Amino acid sequence: MQFGIFTVGDVTTDPTTGRTPTEHERIKAMVAIARKAEEVGLDVFATGEHHNPPFVPSSPTTMLGYIAAQTQDLILSTATTLITTNDPVKIAEDFAVLQHLADGRVDLMLGRGNTGPVYPWFGQDIRKGIELAIENYHLLHRLWREEVVDAHGEFRTPLQGFTSVPRPLDGVPPFVWHGSIRSPEIAEQAAFYGDGFFANHIFWPTEHFVRLVGYYRQRFAHYGHGTPEQAIVGLGGQVFMRKNSQDAVREFRPYFDNAPVYGHGPSLEDFTSQTPLTVGSPQEVIDKTLTFRDHFGDYQRQLFLMDHAGLPLKVVLEQLDLLGEVVPVLRRELDALRPAGVPDGPTHQARVAASLTEAAAELETSSR
């Protein structure tokens, strides 16, 4: 089981002080947060990708490459990489370079992006979002697996005899997650390829996502990648902790009440009862996070959103210290519950080993 954090990379005014960090401060804070994630024993740091204010991470592989140089074990990922508006050729190249630099500590999560105006800035149309995601990823998947690619589609200049360089490290492409909050088509896509499916269920009620993840698991089995229980599932989470529950609620409330996504809407109490958000003691976070498994089954990756709504860096780093105490408990509990045969979170080493086993098996079959 892998645990980590994901960041949107928003520049948001701290509602308690009125102070807004500069873009420079925010970018450096994201790096400090990633380094802290490794220090407290988390497995994954994932950054969003955005091309409009008030967000800073428009160039995720640049940031992840910089973080890779300052970390040893942390898996560097995205949440999400825009498969609709990025050229799949550039994604193939950028992440392959990153994968080599980081010695394999790289995977990525693909998403469509829900901001209409961004699409035309990159020559696309949000109404074609699903079609773009399907065609672009199909090409990306081939570019990492086929040495020489001929391709023609609706959305991109055709390719003739194209080789994406560098080739993936050890011949094993970065693992891919597909993130979606409402589209069964994306669950279908993830299932078809046997890729991971990430349900960022932090802003919506659980019941909605139970259906979506269940559909992905069932289709994963349909396409012959294993049993439904063996499908690779990731989930979002959102927590704010203090040793005493009341302190956490008191400190987080002004951030909640003014948060860009849900501020000025439901009460903190209603929102925590209706969504995965937990504001309270470390034990409450453990208890609530363990309920995710009851809803979604054994899963492979849990990412928490920790640095948003204008929380200052100092507080975020304190939160990560607390998360570092919570995660070993969760890891122990969830690993103990996971039956044999249900895979652990994907790593480059494990995927290289699996591909070698597969190759050996094929060789044996063909020599018989």
Add this chain to the structure above:
Amino acid sequence: MSTRTIVVVSAGLSQPSSTRLLADQLAAATARGLPAGTQIITIELRELAHDIVDNLLTGFPSPALSQAIGQMLRADGVIAVTPLYNGSYSGLFKSFFDALDPETLAGKPVLIAATGGTARHSLALEHAIRPLFTYLRAVTVPTAVLAATEDWGSASSSGGALTARVERAGSELAALIDHSRPAVPADPYASVPSFEQLLHSR
């Protein structure tokens, strides 16, 4: 035939409200045209007002609003009644219908009605409220009912015109429901294209 369900949406805000009174009369008139045992569910939007605004802000419904949305999906017919504000439906009334998936009312029989200060507002039903339901592809009954303040006097003061109109609208809705198939909410997972279709359908 299975038991039919009519969902009544009332956007009246005062307690008691003339909008609710009109809604109840329309529901009773409709039920008279349908077999005994027809179920009537009334949704008072006042009780859901905070949930409706929260849904606008967060993008997901609270459990109470979710229940109301489910009732709309399963309704065989809908009676929608709003007070008239500035010559149109109230903001709360519109926001509730904004919270529904666009397909929710497609093909569903709907009776529209409103309350207003004077009968001079009558055409608001035709220029504001009916187009909303046309957009949602609901099947509105021909008779829309406006109840003005003066209509609430004795039957003789308005010549019993409101009562007659309520009866006519109710029987039109009952006839439409009677001739339509029971509502079966669409399952979004039943029609997901396979990956091969997704890849090659363009």
